[in-house]
Amino acid sequence: MIGTLYGASLGPGDPDLITRRSWALLQSDAYWTYPVKKKKGTSYALQIALQAGLTRPENSSELIFPMTHDKEILAKYWLQAAQTVIDILQQGHDVIFLVEGDASTFSTFQHLAKTVKGLNETIEIETIPGVTSFNAAAARAEMPLADTDDTVAIIPAGYGLEMIDSLLNDFDTLVLLKVKPILDDIIELLQQKNLLSNSCFIEKAGSPEERIIHDVASLRGEKVNYLSLILISNNHHRERGEMIRGCRKKTLSC
Amino acid sequence: MIGTLYGASLGPGDPDLITRRSWALLQSDAYWTYPVKKKKGTSYALQIALQAGLTRPENSSELIFPMTHDKEILAKYWLQAAQTVIDILQQGHDVIFLVEGDASTFSTFQHLAKTVKGLNETIEIETIPGVTSFNAAAARAEMPLADTDDTVAIIPAGYGLEMIDSLLNDFDTLVLLKVKPILDDIIELLQQKNLLSNSCFIEKAGSPEERIIHDVASLRGEKVNYLSLILISNNHHRERGEMIRGCRKKTLSC
Numbered sequence: 001m002i003g004t005l006y007g008a009s010l011g012p013g014d015p016d017l018i019t020r021r022s023w024a025l026l027q028s029d030a031y032w033t034y035p036v037k038k039k040k041g042t043s044y045a046l047q048i049a050l051q052a053g054l055t056r057p058e059n060s061s062e063l064i065f066p067m068t069h070d071k072e073i074l075a076k077y078w079l080q081a082a083q084t085v086i087d088i089l090q091q092g093h094d095v096i097f098l099v100e101g102d103a104s105t106f107s108t109f110q111h112l113a114k115t116v117k118g119l120n121e122t123i124e125i126e127t128i129p130g131v132t133s134f135n136a137a138a139a140r141a142e143m144p145l146a147d148t149d150d151t152v153a154i155i156p157a158g159y160g161l162e163m164i165d166s167l168l169n170d171f172d173t174l175v176l177l178k179v180k181p182i183l184d185d186i187i188e189l190l191q192q193k194n195l196l197s198n199s200c201f202i203e204k205a206g207s208p209e210e211r212i213i214h215d216v217a218s219l220r221g222e223k224v225n226y227l228s229l230i231l232i233s234n235n236h237h238r239e240r241g242e243m244i245r246g247c248r249k250k251t252l253s254c
Numbered sequence: 255m256i257g258t259l260y261g262a263s264l265g266p267g268d269p270d271l272i273t274r275r276s277w278a279l280l281q282s283d284a285y286w287t288y289p290v291k292k293k294k295g296t297s298y299a300l301q302i303a304l305q306a307g308l309t310r311p312e313n314s315s316e317l318i319f320p321m322t323h324d325k326e327i328l329a330k331y332w333l334q335a336a337q338t339v340i341d342i343l344q345q346g347h348d349v350i351f352l353v354e355g356d357a358s359t360f361s362t363f364q365h366l367a368k369t370v371k372g373l374n375e376t377i378e379i380e381t382i383p384g385v386t387s388f389n390a391a392a393a394r395a396e397m398p399l400a401d402t403d404d405t406v407a408i409i410p411a412g413y414g415l416e417m418i419d420s421l422l423n424d425f426d427t428l429v430l431l432k433v434k435p436i437l438d439d440i441i442e443l444l445q446q447k448n449l450l451s452n453s454c455f456i457e458k459a460g461s462p463e464e465r466i467i468h469d470v471a472s473l474r475g476e477k478v479n480y481l482s483l484i485l486i487s488n489n490h491h492r493e494r495g496e497m498i499r500g501c502r503k504k505t506l507s508c
Contacts, residue, residue, distance in 0.1 A: 243412035
């Protein structure tokens, strides 16, 4: 009997935000695997499970996913990780891969799952969805991620100010991820657009080190964590059209 | 002692996707409140708790949020709901408001919380984030919601084809909500843009009545549920620029 591979989303960091499904899997006798950036590195996903009071079982392995954009290096490590997982599955164990946040959202689980499937398409894989950092951020900031008929854009801030600016026409909510490299420029734009009071900075949302700064302008010149985002909601620059058929309508094409 | 109001997200429908935090609240002696569209109507949020095997406690009340866009009627019902909640809080009970999906994402909880705060700003309110229908949809469809450096747009489909078409330039992933009224037009667009194989239709994601249709074109002319979405991922029309500072760069402005 070959085991099943589970992508177990554990949410943004607070162990209370683990779903019942992932929680049950963590308590089962499934083999744990978890991502690290380098050999014997720390694993944020593993930390979440440990902070929940669980102990890492004997049957567990780290899987290395290095921080690089080099596709050849990545492919080599994905292959290695997939092979490790397949070996365990073939011993008849179920394998859970611990995922911080949600397994479909900016997660290495997708690459692991695809590579496993590529090597052996008969293997059963199940993805357990979870709470994302931006859902946690909105809850903690007490700001809507989306209200009735709202549009939401989630983008890595690194695509630049011009793109962020242009999205203000079409989106009620903007979630700007990884704002660190261009934080001062974003603050400048928010000020120009009179959007500072609609914005909130959230670092490590839903984790014990979480930081929520409503006065975003106060962060000018400050160094912030890599895992930080800015949430802009109720954007008054949004040109909301109408829909037809019980909704608002922007164009006649629908 | 005045109680605390909790917006307890219960996820998209599968009771196993309730978080540990919401689950603990459901088992506490807090007073349950839950939304209905009309007096003694069914409550999807309550259904999730009941499907989890829980029994509605004596200490529970429905709160009416009618299906209308009339702001005056809405305001009247929000006020009524807030007053009901405040009365219970002032009796010293904690109150949980059961929310399907995530309390910050297209949820009436935001309106309830704002109205309660408006009537009595000393009341403590906590939002417990949850799994959204589109996170569940991506997991069930085995499609990424976002891969590395991806951009994601979530929009009610009713804004029309022209808007959907224009977003294909800027977004790797599009989540089109409430596709029912313009489903055939969307299918036509996806065909024209050669995006059918990148798309999936998901109805009532993460609920017992869930339906996942990878062959979206097969739905032409079919009636579908109101709670249905189309997920388009790895959109090859996206013009991905570069970032600077360790990321890709699209413009020089960041």
